[in-house]
Amino acid sequence: MDTEKNENKDLKKVSLLIFMVVILLLIAGGAIYYIYHQKQQMSDLVETFNLEKESLEDDYSELSLQYEGYKFSVGNDSLVALLSTEQMKVQRLLEELKTVKVTNARRINELKKELETLRKIMRGYVIQIDSLNRENAQLKTENKQVTQKYQQATSTAAQLSKEKEKLTERVVLASRLDATGIRVDALNKRGKAAKRIDQMTQFVIHFSIARNITASVGEKTVYIRIQKPDDDILAKPNSGFFTFENRDLKYSIKKDIEYDGEELPVTMYWSIEEFLSPGTYRVDIFVDGNLIGRKTFALEK
Numbered sequence: 001m002d003t004e005k006n007e008n009k010d011l012k013k014v015s016l017l018i019f020m021v022v023i024l025l026l027i028a029g030g031a032i033y034y035i036y037h038q039k040q041q042m043s044d045l046v047e048t049f050n051l052e053k054e055s056l057e058d059d060y061s062e063l064s065l066q067y068e069g070y071k072f073s074v075g076n077d078s079l080v081a082l083l084s085t086e087q088m089k090v091q092r093l094l095e096e097l098k099t100v101k102v103t104n105a106r107r108i109n110e111l112k113k114e115l116e117t118l119r120k121i122m123r124g125y126v127i128q129i130d131s132l133n134r135e136n137a138q139l140k141t142e143n144k145q146v147t148q149k150y151q152q153a154t155s156t157a158a159q160l161s162k163e164k165e166k167l168t169e170r171v172v173l174a175s176r177l178d179a180t181g182i183r184v185d186a187l188n189k190r191g192k193a194a195k196r197i198d199q200m201t202q203f204v205i206h207f208s209i210a211r212n213i214t215a216s217v218g219e220k221t222v223y224i225r226i227q228k229p230d231d232d233i234l235a236k237p238n239s240g241f242f243t244f245e246n247r248d249l250k251y252s253i254k255k256d257i258e259y260d261g262e263e264l265p266v267t268m269y270w271s272i273e274e275f276l277s278p279g280t281y282r283v284d285i286f287v288d289g290n291l292i293g294r295k296t297f298a299l300e301k
Helices: 004-074 077-099 105-175
Strands: 179-187 202-209 218-229 241-244 248-249 251-257 264-271 279-287 290-299
Touching: 004 077, 004 105, 004 279, 077 105, 077 218, 179 251, 179 290, 202 279, 202 290, 241 279, 251 264
Parallel strands: none
Antiparallel strands: 179 202, 202 264, 218 251, 218 279, 241 248, 279 290
């Protein structure tokens, strides 16, 4: 009887122990499941934070690129300086964001708010840039119109200048004197016409200065150059020079005349004191720095 009672007591103890072990196992299993579930939630939350942080970094990078693009499209130095300052601020916050831990939700939220503020500032600059671009476009249009008007005025002035030059040239040409009826006589010592060179003692050059009402009147100097067949100029030791086309030319004879605009006969003389060779000679007549007449003549032995 006592033995049966003892066995019942032992059985109850074993059952209680088994019950307690089962309870402990259930509690441990529940704890493990809870810990695993919490860890999984934390992992999902960290992944979400990472994605949000990466998205925020992309937004900062995009904003920095927008500032860079606007800097190159703006021609206003002051505005470019402001854009550069804001871009540097964006880049500084981006660098800070890269170093912030994903679990630092407070600072990440602050950086989100900073981003919104920076975007508002950017929108303000965009409005200014658009306004400047419109003003620049208008200025370019006005400048183009002014340039076209200037070019037209310049073209008109150039055309008028050309017409004036042509008119001046016509006036100058019209005012030039003209020697007509040029004749060269070779005379002997008796004042008669000489045919042989060894008998010639004087050249007599006859011509008339034609009537010209546009030419200046008054005292003028006539210069004559007598050119020999070898292109040398007949000249006396005391002969001088005159200016023609920015050159100093030696003359053979000169004579002062009084010209009143009407036809004026002129006769000039050259005493032959040098050896003359047969061939073709040329007489050039100059007045007022202009060649007004030319005549060639031949001498024979």
